[in-house]
Amino acid sequence: MKLSDSIQYLKGVGPKSFENYKTLGISTVEDLLLYFPFRYEDVAGRKVLELLDGEKATVVAEVVTPANLGYFGARRSRLTFKAKQGEVIFGVSFFNQPYLKDKVEVGQMLALYGKWDLKRQQLLGMKILSTVEGEEGEAGPDADFQPIYHVMQGVKQSSLVKLIQTAFDDGALELLPENLPPQLLEKYRLMPRQQAVKAMHFPADTKEHKQALRRVKFEELFMFQLRLQALKHHEKSGRKGLLIKYDKEKVATKQAELPFELTSAQQFALQEILADMTATTHMNRLLQGDVGSGKTVVAELSMYATYTAGLQSALMVPTEILARQHFANLTKLFPELNVSLLTSGLKVVERREILSDLKSGHTDMVVGTHALIQEGVDFHNLGLVITDEQHRFGVNQRKILREKGQNPDVLMMTATPIPRTLAITAFGDMDVSIINELPAGRQPITTRWVKHQQFDKVLKWVKDEITQKAQVYVISPLIEESEVLDLKNAVALYEELSDYFKADARIGLLHGQMKNDEKEERMQLFKAGTLDLLVSTTVIEVGVDVPNATIMIIMDADRFGLSQLHQLRGRVGRGQKKSYCILVANPKSESGKQRMQIMVDTMDGFKLAEEDLKMRGSGEIFGLRQSGIPEFAVADLVNDYNILEVARQEAVEIFADKNDRFTDYLEKFDFETAEFD
Numbered sequence: 001m002k003l004s005d006s007i008q009y010l011k012g013v014g015p016k017s018f019e020n021y022k023t024l025g026i027s028t029v030e031d032l033l034l035y036f037p038f039r040y041e042d043v044a045g046r047k048v049l050e051l052l053d054g055e056k057a058t059v060v061a062e063v064v065t066p067a068n069l070g071y072f073g074a075r076r077s078r079l080t081f082k083a084k085q086g087e088v089i090f091g092v093s094f095f096n097q098p099y100l101k102d103k104v105e106v107g108q109m110l111a112l113y114g115k116w117d118l119k120r121q122q123l124l125g126m127k128i129l130s131t132v133e134g135e136e137g138e139a140g141p142d143a144d145f146q147p148i149y150h151v152m153q154g155v156k157q158s159s160l161v162k163l164i165q166t167a168f169d170d171g172a173l174e175l176l177p178e179n180l181p182p183q184l185l186e187k188y189r190l191m192p193r194q195q196a197v198k199a200m201h202f203p204a205d206t207k208e209h210k211q212a213l214r215r216v217k218f219e220e221l222f223m224f225q226l227r228l229q230a231l232k233h234h235e236k237s238g239r240k241g242l243l244i245k246y247d248k249e250k251v252a253t254k255q256a257e258l259p260f261e262l263t264s265a266q267q268f269a270l271q272e273i274l275a276d277m278t279a280t281t282h283m284n285r286l287l288q289g290d291v292g293s294g295k296t297v298v299a300e301l302s303m304y305a306t307y308t309a310g311l312q313s314a315l316m317v318p319t320e321i322l323a324r325q326h327f328a329n330l331t332k333l334f335p336e337l338n339v340s341l342l343t344s345g346l347k348v349v350e351r352r353e354i355l356s357d358l359k360s361g362h363t364d365m366v367v368g369t370h371a372l373i374q375e376g377v378d379f380h381n382l383g384l385v386i387t388d389e390q391h392r393f394g395v396n397q398r399k400i401l402r403e404k405g406q407n408p409d410v411l412m413m414t415a416t417p418i419p420r421t422l423a424i425t426a427f428g429d430m431d432v433s434i435i436n437e438l439p440a441g442r443q444p445i446t447t448r449w450v451k452h453q454q455f456d457k458v459l460k461w462v463k464d465e466i467t468q469k470a471q472v473y474v475i476s477p478l479i480e481e482s483e484v485l486d487l488k489n490a491v492a493l494y495e496e497l498s499d500y501f502k503a504d505a506r507i508g509l510l511h512g513q514m515k516n517d518e519k520e521e522r523m524q525l526f527k528a529g530t531l532d533l534l535v536s537t538t539v540i541e542v543g544v545d546v547p548n549a550t551i552m553i554i555m556d557a558d559r560f561g562l563s564q565l566h567q568l569r570g571r572v573g574r575g576q577k578k579s580y581c582i583l584v585a586n587p588k589s590e591s592g593k594q595r596m597q598i599m600v601d602t603m604d605g606f607k608l609a610e611e612d613l614k615m616r617g618s619g620e621i622f623g624l625r626q627s628g629i630p631e632f633a634v635a636d637l638v639n640d641y642n643i644l645e646v647a648r649q650e651a652v653e654i655f656a657d658k659n660d661r662f663t664d665y666l667e668k669f670d671f672e673t674a675e676f677d
Contacts, residue, residue: 003030003175010166012159020154029172032164036200036216036633037147040209045111048085053118058129060111061085067104079104083112083123091122103128111146147201164201173198180219181665184650191215200634214643217635221644224632225651232284232430233655242409244277244383247308254304254334260439263294269433270298273411274305276431277384283409289435290605291570292442295413296326298435299386300333302411307337307364311383311408315367320345320516321523322388325545326367334365342368342377345516386411415567415605436606445573445603447581449557449596458582459500462533462551466505470577471526471549472533475568476511477556493555494535501533510536538568547575557583557599558592562612565595566605 007029008018026032045060061083071077079094081104092112094100104110111129116122129146149160167173178185178193185192191199191211196219199212251274255262262270269287276283289295303313317323320343327341340354340363357363361380366372385408412430450458462472474497476490494509501507508531510522526534527546552572557565565583573579583600587593598611637644654662 001029001170001172001175003028003033003172005029007032007163007167010163010170012163012166017154017159020152023152024150024155029167029175032167033172033176033197034633035149035160035164037149039148040146040203048088048090048116048123051116051118054115056113056115056126058111058113059083059085059123060109061090063104063106063108063110064089066106067101069098069101079125083110091120092125093122094125097125097127100125100128161201168198168201180222181654181662183661184222188218188646190218193219213634216633217640217643218647220632220635221640221647222651225644225648226654229651229655242277242282242311242383242407243280244306244309244311244409246274246277246305250308251301251305255301258297262297263435263437263439265289265435265437266294266298266439269295269435270301272431272433273298273302277302277305277309277409282407283411283431285411285431285433287411287413287433287435289415290438291415291567292438292574293415293435294439295415295435296329299388299411299413300330303330303365303384303386304334304337306384307334309383311381312358312361312363312379313365313384313386314372314379314382315365315386315388316372317367317369317388320369321519323367323369324520326388330365330367337364338362339364340366342366342371343516344369344371346371382406382408384409384411386413388413415570443573443575443577443579445552445569445579445581447569447583447600447603449583449585449600452584452586455584458553458584459497462553463501463504465551466501466532469529469548470551471529471531471546472551472553473549473568473571474533474535474553475555476535476537477554477559490535490537497533497535505532506530507533507535510534512537538564545574546571548577550575550577550579552579552581553584554581555584558585558587558589558596562595562598562608563605565599566608569599 005028006018007013007021007026008015010029010032013021021027021032024035026035046057048059048061051057051059062085063081064084065082067079067081069077069079075096077096077098079097079100081092082089083092084090092114112123112125113127113129114123114125117124147161149157151157151160173194176194176197180190180193184190190196191214193215196212196215199208200216203209203212269289273283273285273287276285287295287298299315303315306313315326317326323341323343327339330337330339338357340357342351342354342358346354354363354366355376355378358366359378359380371377387410462470466472474493476493490509490511494507497505498507508522508525510519510526514522522531522534523546525531526549529548549572552569554560554565554568560568569581572581581599583596585592585596587596595611598608602608635643654666
């Protein structure tokens with residue numbers, strides 16, 4: 001037998017069941033061994049003779065009579081049978097659970113959970129926890145734990161347990177190689193791999209299960225970190241980056257001409273980026289910062305530095321509105337340069353001219369949406385690629401843009417704050433720069449949470465503010481991932497507010513189903529002050545800059561995550577006037593109420609991100625499928641952060657090892673694919 005052998009050669013697997021197992025992701029013997037339970041049930045049970053009247057407990061017993069199912073009244077039933085524990089025979093009754101009859105067979109050992117009726121010597125069953133399988137001492141009647149797996153129609157828990165036991169009996173476990181260095185096994189007192197895998201399926205007790213889980217989590221996170229370090233090592237040593245010899249004097253002059261001073265955090269991030277650009281190794285850096293922290297100007301100065309070295313730069317953003325805004329900023333900041341805007345909404349003649357300028361080198365900088373990565377977009381000498389809101393672009397999209405040049409330097413930006421340590425750990429193949437302070441003059445935003453019943457009072461206040469020349473965003477929530485429903489919400493809200501304000505406010509509507517030129521026109525009207533109030537969907541979430549907008553109202557705010565609420569709040573407070581964010585919500589759940597209170601209590605995006613991670617998990621924050629971070633079988637990036645950080649430190653140490661202690665171990669690594677052999 002080999003680990004790569006198909007499970008269809010194991011006893012009990014027919015063609016049909018093999019297809020079902022394949023759907024679960026189990027094709028080979030190795031897949032089967034590493035298909036771990038997601039929880040365990042304590043089936044050690046109690047002795048019925050020790051139970052007090054009315055006590056709830058788990059009892060393991062053998063079924064000794066066939067199950068009898070009787071009905072009385074509409075939809076009411078009673079399932080009864082006799083069970084034996086040692087020499088004691090007792091009755092078992094289940095009310096209104098007729099489907100359990102199929103689980104009760106004479107001679108079967110069941111773990112039953114119920115309430116003991118001492119007078120009747122009967123267990124009033126609540127649920128059948130599991131069918132207890134295997135020999136004595138192998139998850140059988142004397143074992144404390146019964147593994148519970150994710151299964152599907154056509155695959156029973158009992159069948160899967162039996163198949164895993166069959167693989168163990170056939171010696172499959174002995175084939176699993178140890179994949180952690182012996183130094184780490186000893187240092188952290190980790191279980192050997194074979195022992196851990198066996199204990200993951202059939203732990204002898206709670207202590208053994210905890211040790212197995214600790215080992216498997218470390219293994220998963222260490223392998224992940226080892227791959228990231230291999231990628232980073234390969235980037236730094238295996239592939240030469242562009243040496244961007246920028247003109248320091250010109251960059252310093254341009255920075256001095258800015259109408260504001262960079263914060264120390266901005267200055268530090270810029271220096272890190274420029275140092276990477278002048279190195280012969282390839283830059284792969286993540287620039288993250290809170291909403292309004294000034295990431296954009298750091299990116300723009302990096303693009304200018306690239307220009308002074310005689311190279312082109314490209315900035316890819318997720319929406320056309322944002323692309324137009326960046327384009328306007330760049331042309332204003334660098335009037336002497338040729339800056340192009342490439343979006344899908346361009347006319348054929350305009351597009352052809354821009355593509356020609358990019359290819360000839362006439363264009364110095366280009367800003368665009370995903371149109372930048374389409375076929376036919378060729379650069380003369382691309383030196384720097386920047387993606388804004390990097391989590392909104394898939395790994396492949398970013399790769400295509402990067403391959404448009406001769407291995408240009410890469411800078412990714414995000415305004416979704418991720419706790420620094422977690423960012424460095426999770427994006428282990430990238431260097432991370434963080435801007436964690438706001439520029440001088442940024443107004444603090446007062447956040448209030450109100451119930452729907454108080455919305456009328458909010459509108460009266462808004463009416464007064466509009467007379468004082470305030471501009472207001474009102475955000476309509478996305479109830480489902482459906483632009484149609486989203487639009488319906490926004491239109492209804494627009495009509496309601498138009499009816500309320502009448503001639504007292506000029507109101508506009510912005511949503512995702514508008515044509516790009518319509519959206520741009522509506523935003524420009526708002527920016528110019530022609531509109532007082534803009535009803536919008538979350539189209540305006542990222543990066544839109546209207547300095548005069550001072551009020552952000554978010555309807556049904558409890559439908560949003562903390563990071564998204566913080567992004568929306570960041571659309572105001574960009575000028576010199578006092579700004580407000582009003583959260584309108586009647587949350588039913590405790591977590592919903594908690595989110596509203598956290599928003600009121602803090603403006604710190606990094607604190608919010610930590611809370612969001614705790615409440616929602618890493619998947620939603622990182623956009624795992626987009627970012628390339630895998631979903632782990634047992635480990636969790638947030639809850640197991642301590643293990644993740646230790647795994648990262650060890651992986652870094654292995655690649656930096658000066659004593660060649662890990663040479664044999666690293667020889668098993670393929671640096672091209674970053675896979676462990």
